Amino acid sequence: xxxxxxxxxxxxxxxxxxxxxxxxxxxxxxxxxxxxxxxxxxxxxxxxxxxxxxxxxxxxxxxxxxxxxxxxxxxxxxxxxxxxxxxxxxxxxxxxxxxxxxxxxxxxxxxxxxxxxxxxxxxxxxxxxxxxxxxxxxxxxxxxxxxxxxxxxxxxxxxxxxxxxxxxxxxxxxxxxxxxxxxxxxxxxxxxxxxxxxxxxxxxxxxxxxxxxxxxxxxxxxxxxxxxxxxxxxxxxxxxxxxxxxxxxxxxxxxxxxxxxxxxxxxxxxxxxxxxxxxxxxxxxxxxxxxxxxxxxxxxxxxxxxxxxxxxxxxxxxxxxxxxxxxxxxxxxxxxxxxxxxxxxxxxxxxxxxxxxxxxxxxxxxxxxxxxxxxxxxxxxxxxxxxxxxxxxxxxxx
Amino acid sequence: xxxxxxxxxxxxxxxxxxxxxxxxxxxxxxxxxxxxxxxxxxxxxxxxxxxxxxxxxxxxxxxxxxxxxxxxxxxxxxxxxxxxxxxxxxxxxxxxxxxxxxxxxxxxxxxxxxxxxxxxxxxxxxxxxxxxxxxxxxxxxxxxxxxxxxxxxxxxxxxxxxxxxxxxxxxxxxxxxxxxxxxxxxxxxxxxxxxxxxxxxxxxxxxxxxx
Numbered sequence: 001x002x003x004x005x006x007x008x009x010x011x012x013x014x015x016x017x018x019x020x021x022x023x024x025x026x027x028x029x030x031x032x033x034x035x036x037x038x039x040x041x042x043x044x045x046x047x048x049x050x051x052x053x054x055x056x057x058x059x060x061x062x063x064x065x066x067x068x069x070x071x072x073x074x075x076x077x078x079x080x081x082x083x084x085x086x087x088x089x090x091x092x093x094x095x096x097x098x099x100x101x102x103x104x105x106x107x108x109x110x111x112x113x114x115x116x117x118x119x120x121x122x123x124x125x126x127x128x129x130x131x132x133x134x135x136x137x138x139x140x141x142x143x144x145x146x147x148x149x150x151x152x153x154x155x156x157x158x159x160x161x162x163x164x165x166x167x168x169x170x171x172x173x174x175x176x177x178x179x180x181x182x183x184x185x186x187x188x189x190x191x192x193x194x195x196x197x198x199x200x201x202x203x204x205x206x207x208x209x210x211x212x213x214x215x216x217x218x219x220x221x222x223x224x225x226x227x228x229x230x231x232x233x234x235x236x237x238x239x240x241x242x243x244x245x246x247x248x249x250x251x252x253x254x255x256x257x258x259x260x261x262x263x264x265x266x267x268x269x270x271x272x273x274x275x276x277x278x279x280x281x282x283x284x285x286x287x288x289x290x291x292x293x294x295x296x297x298x299x300x301x302x303x304x305x306x307x308x309x310x311x312x313x314x315x316x317x318x319x320x321x322x323x324x325x326x327x328x329x330x331x332x333x334x335x336x337x338x339x340x341x342x343x344x345x346x347x348x349x350x351x352x353x354x355x356x357x358x359x360x361x362x363x364x365x366x367x368x369x370x371x372x373x374x375x376x377x378x379x380x381x382x383x384x385x386x387x388x389x390x391x392x393x394x395x396x397x398x
Numbered sequence: 399x400x401x402x403x404x405x406x407x408x409x410x411x412x413x414x415x416x417x418x419x420x421x422x423x424x425x426x427x428x429x430x431x432x433x434x435x436x437x438x439x440x441x442x443x444x445x446x447x448x449x450x451x452x453x454x455x456x457x458x459x460x461x462x463x464x465x466x467x468x469x470x471x472x473x474x475x476x477x478x479x480x481x482x483x484x485x486x487x488x489x490x491x492x493x494x495x496x497x498x499x500x501x502x503x504x505x506x507x508x509x510x511x512x513x514x515x516x517x518x519x520x521x522x523x524x525x526x527x528x529x530x531x532x533x534x535x536x537x538x539x540x541x542x543x544x545x546x547x548x549x550x551x552x553x554x555x556x557x558x559x560x561x562x563x564x565x566x567x568x569x570x571x572x573x574x575x576x577x578x579x580x581x582x583x584x585x586x587x588x589x590x591x592x593x594x595x596x597x598x599x600x601x602x603x604x605x606x607x608x609x
Contacts, residue, residue, distance in 0.1 A: 322464060341471055342481040352464045353471040354457060374461050382467025 012077065015286060016120065018045040018106070018113025019077045020070050023147050027122075031108075031143055037133040041122060044147045045113025046070050046105035049089065050097035052153070058389055059153045060095055061144065062104040063161030063168035065366075066293050067285055069112040072104045073097070078112070078284045087368055094376035099390065100157065107168070108143045109135045109293050111286035118219065118286040129288055130216035137164070137300045141171045145179070157387055158380065160184035162365035163332065164293070167300050170340065173321070174302055174313040182320040182383040184376065187329050187365045189336035190310050190343070191301040196331065199239055200294040203232030207287050216288055229287045230278030237277045242328035242361035246270060303343075310343035317344075320386070321351040322379040324372060326364040352379065413583030414519070414601065415441050418493060421517055421575060421605055422446050426488035429453070429512065431475045431505070432495035436463035443468070451487070453478060476500045479508035487513040494601075496520040497553040503565060510571055510608040519603040522578065524558030524596040543581075543600065559596040566606060575605035 012019060022045045025031065030040025047070040052059060062072055062085065073089040075082065089095045095102055106114035109132065117132035124131075148156065159172045159180050166188025173183045192200075207213055210228025214221045238246075250270040254260065257267065266272040306312035321344055325337035334355050344351040356371045358364045365372065381391045415438045422428060424446045430439050433452030436459070442448045452470040454460050463470035471478070475492075476499055490513035492505065497520055499505045509516035521544055522528075531539035538548040546553065557565070559578065566573055578586045578599025586599055595602070 320469070338473075341473075345471070345481060345486075346483050348486060350451075350469045351471065352460070352469050353473070354460050354464065355472050357457065371457065371461065375464055378461060378465025382465065385467060 014078055014113055015111045015116065015118035016113075020045050020047045020106075020113060022046070022113055023150050025146065029146075031139070031146065033133055033139045034136045035134055039108075039115060039133060042108075042115040042143070043113065043119075044105050044108070044115070044143050046103055046147060047072060047074065049073055049102045050100050052101040052151070053389075056153050057155065057157060057387060058099065059101045059103060059148075059151070059156050060158045060160065061148065061156050061172075062089070062095070062102060063140075063144070063159065063165035063172075064104060064107065065161070065163040065165045066297065067281070067290070068165070069110065070104045070106045071112075072102070076284075079280075084366060087366075088373065088376065094373050094380060095158075095160070096380075099384070099392075103147075103151070105144050105147055107140045107164075107293065109140070109289060109296060111289040114143070116286070117216070117288035117292055127219040129219065132288070132292060134295055134299075135292060136296050137167045137171050138175065138305075140296065141168050141175060144168070144172075145176060148179070155179050155181055157389070158182045158184065158383065160186070160376075161188075162186035163188055163362065164297050166332075167297065167302075170302055170313075171300075173317060173319050174305070177314075177317045177319060180319045181387055182322070182379070184322045184324065184379065185337075185340065186324045186372075187326055187332050187337075187362055188340075189332050190303060190313075190340050192298050193336075197298045199236065199331075200298055202235050204291050204294060206231040206235070207291060210287075213287065216291075218287065224282065225287045226282040229282045229285070229290060230275075232290060233281040233285075234274040234278045237274060239331045240361055240363040242330065242359055244328060244359040245361050248359065249273075310339065311346035314344055314347040314349050317347060317349045319349065320379075320383055321349060322375065323351065323353040324365070324375060325353075325355045326360065326362070326369075327355060327357045328359045329362040329364065331362040414579065415493075417577070417579065417583060417585070418491065418517060418519060418603060419445055421603070422448060422489055422491075424448070427451075427486070429482070429487045429490045431479070431490060431492045431509070432498070433463060433468075433470060433493075434459050436466050436468045436470060438491065438493055439463065439468050439470070440466050475505055479505065479512065482508070482512045484511055485514065489513050489515050489517055491517045493517075493519050494521065497556050499555060502555050502557075503569065506565070506571075506606070507569065510569075510606060514607065515574065516571075516606045517603065518562075518606065519601060520557065520562065521553075522559050522596065522599045522602050523556040524560060525600050526597050529597075559599060559602045562602065562604065566604070570609050571606045572609065573604055574607050575603075577603045579603065 024043045027041045030038040071083050072085045073083040091098045106112040109116045111118045117128045121128045159169045166185035169185040207228040210225035212223040213225035253269040255269045255272040260267050303310040325334040341353045354375045427449045430452040433454050439450040443450045453473045460472045490509040528539045578595035579601040581600045
């Protein structure tokens with residue numbers, strides 16, 4: 001078994017030997033990238049839940065966010081924790097695995113089994129590291145489309161996801177309109193803003209400033225830029241929350257002490273929390289993947305691919321859209337979602353839009369937010385009726 | 399605000415909606431501004447096979463609509479109509495919501511820009527009961543259909559049928575069809591001349607088009 005150099009030696013290296021399903025594409029099936037480069041051979045690791053019906057009309061593709069993975073609704077093999085969207089995916093849940101065939105693939109450039117910078121470069125036998133080509137959201141979607149092809153699915157019943165996952169949903173709807181019956185882009189935007197790019201740059205610089213990064217060759221060197229990646233995660237994590245949520249959770253509470261220590265220890269609960277977030281992140285995520293995936297988000301600008309007019313990206317679209325934003329999300333604020341809604345309106349597309357009131361910030365799409373469940377149930381069930389799929393009687397007339 | 403919230407009597411609301419629905423050509427594209435729980439849109443989709451879209455301010459209303467399979471956007475008619483392209487709908491409907499708009503005239507102008515026709519229904523503040531209440535009590539009228547006190551009402555721009563016709567004339571729009579309804583939601587034009595609508599109509603419905 002291949003081992004991760006500096007990680008727990010008893011742990012399986014999920015980047016090279018994922019414990020999920022994997023579709024392999026040989027050197028004869030390279031993936032053409034937006035940059036003009038070509039990647040091959042390549043692999044895409046994915047999970048599937050539920051059963052594909054005979055007509056192959058009940059498939060839902062879920063797109064994960066920046067540091068997510070394909071383990072949506074099962075115990076994560078790296079962290080040992082529950083899947084990242086167990087609130088939304090499962091028997092009787094909004095994305096009901098009793099009725100739908102739910103797929104989620106690890107994105108191109110990530111580190112849970114789909115080809116990325118931690119994968120071995122067939123030319124050298126060493127990890128790609130910075131020799132991995134810069135990939136885009138469109139490349140991620142094209143890779144997923146190859147997987148969907150291989151599964152024999154022509155049209156996806158729904159493509160859904162939040163944040164970077166929402167970007168993939170928009171790209172799917174724009175570049176494969178006939179293959180997407182319905183789409184749920186959640187807490188996302190059609191382009192990354194200057195502020196978002198700025199936060200990502202801080203994260204990348206923190207990784208690259210860590211001497212253990214070794215210009216990206218840390219896997220060969222047997223080190224890991226843990227400090228740099230942890231700082232990147234800490235900074236990013238703040239952007240996933242809201243001021244109100246931080247105040248509600250921590251306020252100015254001190255961490256297991258009665259008074260400040262007059263030092264730089266983690267006196268405050270919020271400091272201790274962020275340090276924990278940073279520490280636990282480096283145990284599960286590859287630093288170079290973090291660089292590549294943040295870059296992919298930065299490059300995303302759907303309107304730019306269509307002469308600067310977002311509405312043109314959705315011209316003639318028959319897809320049913322449901323856009324969701326959260327009031328306290330300042331990373332992908334409601335105004336970003338409204339811009340998508342206005343473009344879809346201008347294109348004459350079928351679109352619903354809900355702004356959900358919550359103080360949980362950007363992370364709300366991953367949390368227990370009943371309004372999100374209700375909206376999703378309503379949208380999915382009505383789309384299922386339109387697609388001629390069975391809807392449980394208790395909600396048939398919702 | 400939905401028609402159902404406005405009126406205490408659900409049967410009245412039903413007649414009101416059927417009346418509105420009858421004014422819409424089958425198979426057309428309809429935008430319902432302030433669509434509430436989507437009752438009218440659903441009726442239009444089912445009975446008139448229209449391509450039904452809506453805007454609704456309340457999250458609960460939008461959720462109800464989405465659950466019905468309607469394409470509804472959470473938004474504010476006063477600020478969001480500007481984003482709809484010219485002539486993108488056959489009808490734009492404003493049902494029982496005109497009086498809650500901050501800028502009723504601007505909203506109607508947008509409706510006429512976005513749709514080939516605008517359908518506006520509103521409670522008539524010129525109805526004799528309202529006139530009588532104000533005269534007799536000297537206080538702002540509170541009726542079954544307009545059940546708010548003045549300080550908490552969402553209805554900030556009441557008008558009478560005559561006021562509305564003046565506005566339409568001032569905008570240079572054309573009244574294609576008009577109807578006043580009694581308290582059961584039945585058109586009064588069968589029994590009353592137009593000159594008496596302002597006194598005996600509890601509600602009015604106008605179909606307008608641009609110049």
